[in-house]
Amino acid sequence: MVPEDWAAVAEAITGRMAMLGLSQRALAERAFVSQAVVREIQHHTVERRRSPRTLEALSVALGWPPHYLSAVVRGRPPLAGPEVAAADRRGPTVLSIIQKLDEIASQxxxxxxxxxxxxxxxxxxxxxxxxxxxxAARCRSPGMGDVTGDPG
Incomplete structure (x- = not known):
């Protein structure tokens, strides 16, 4: 069994967050995980197996393919060559979409x-x-005169 490389995952997440200008809180919200989970993984403070769904959600929130961080933790190259450049080019686009969604949510x-x-x-x-x-009904009643107070 290949040992899991959580330090590589932490490095990948930290670098991508810096590139996209994301805070831990923003990443947590986008990935629908707790900020504590992001902090633990990013700072490599708690070493434990994470749900594949957690890694997938973080990968997608960072603009990577869903299994990107799962490959990183297993020590496999997640992308190679032009695919890396394509993922990096999508980063700003993903960020702009997320920012627009935040604006819409605010509205x-x-x-x-x-x-x-x-x-x-x-x-x-x-x-x-x-x-x-x-x-108005009282003013229209017989004997009330008109609304100016003139009796007739």
Whole structure:
């Protein structure tokens, strides 16, 4: 059995995060793993077998093919030649897509906040409308005259 090279995984992750300008938190969010997992792997502080899904999620979040880090941990070259250049060129594209998705998420959060505020105010608006309708109905009642106060 080939020993697992977690130091190589840590080095690969650290280098790629620097290239993409990602923090541990941002990587964790994109990979749907905890920041503690990213920290443990990146700093090689806890040596234990990780789920293949964790390595796959991190690989994809870093703009690599899904099995990239699994190959690294086993000491196999994950990509060679032009494939490495292609993956590196995709890095900025992946980052720009992620940044755009973050912008969209922020806009959705703003819309959600506004919608919540509108929904919170609806009962008050409905009560104001009902009061306006009652006043208008009284003004139209026989014997009330017109709304200017002129009796007739």
């Amino acid at each position: 959705v959060d703003s819309l959600t906040t506004m919608t919540t505020e509108i929904m919170r105010r609806l009962p008050d608006l409905a009560a104001m409308r009902a009061e306006t309708d009652r006043r």
